[in-house]
Amino acid sequence: MTTIESKALLTRNVVSDRGTVIGKLVDLSLETRSGKITMLVVKPSNEVDVRLFKTNDFGEIYIPFNAVKAIKDVIIVNETGLPRA
Amino acid sequence: MITKLTKVFGKEVYTLSGSRVGRVEDVTIDVDTRKLSEVLISNLDPAFQKRYELEDAKGVILPYSGIRAVHDIVLVNNIKYRLHGTEAAAQAQEGSEEGLL
Numbered sequence: 001m002t003t004i005e006s007k008a009l010l011t012r013n014v015v016s017d018r019g020t021v022i023g024k025l026v027d028l029s030l031e032t033r034s035g036k037i038t039m040l041v042v043k044p045s046n047e048v049d050v051r052l053f054k055t056n057d058f059g060e061i062y063i064p065f066n067a068v069k070a071i072k073d074v075i076i077v078n079e080t081g082l083p084r085a
Numbered sequence: 086m087i088t089k090l091t092k093v094f095g096k097e098v099y100t101l102s103g104s105r106v107g108r109v110e111d112v113t114i115d116v117d118t119r120k121l122s123e124v125l126i127s128n129l130d131p132a133f134q135k136r137y138e139l140e141d142a143k144g145v146i147l148p149y150s151g152i153r154a155v156h157d158i159v160l161v162n163n164i165k166y167r168l169h170g171t172e173a174a175a176q177a178q179e180g181s182e183e184g185l186l
Contacts, residue, residue: 001115001117001118001122002115002116002117003113003114003115003116003122003123004113004114004116005111005112005113005114005125006090006111006112006113006114006121007094007111009114010090010091026091027089027090027091028089028090028114029087029088029089029090030087030088030089030090030093030121031086031087032086032087032088032152032154032155032156033086034120035120035121035122035149035150035152036119036120036121037114037119037120037121038087041089065119066119068119071114071116
């Protein structure tokens with residue numbers, strides 16, 4: 001079992017499996033009853049075209065947690081699994 | 086209920102019997118199951134510390150399974166905790182020193 005302290009996780013880079021830097025993790029969306037994490041909330045990097053992603057009012061990108069392939073020094077997400085706007 | 090992780094940080098933690106435990110400092114995530122695994126509670130209530138002889142503890146760690154509700158406050162079951170940030174906690178890594186809330 002690998003566990004990570006969530007405060008250490010915030011501000012880590014989110015990168016797609018094709019090598020695109022998407023942005024920095026700013027928050028996680030979670031279901032409080034089960035403790036399940038549903039979404040990553042990512043502040044997009046300047047190079048990324050946010051119009052390609054599902055975003056909230058603050059322009060932050062939502063990535064479903066089941067698109068996450070690995071979490072360590074960076075967070076790697078499956079690019080084909082991302083919802084497109 | 087769906088909430089944001091950053092909104093959980095700093096929430097007051099109370100037991101089902103109504104006594105204050107402390108404040109949510111951090112939450113650990115189990116990467117394999119994609120779930121929250123433990124809640125780290127700091128800023129412990131002095132009365133709580135005295136009752137369980139935790140005066141030198143920086144905080145306690147609860148398994149997420151002990152969380153009953155998260156809304157304006159966090160409600161926890163009367164369950165087992167682990168010590169955090171003390172010499173006892175370091176020993177507990179080997180000896181598994183646990184207590185009951």
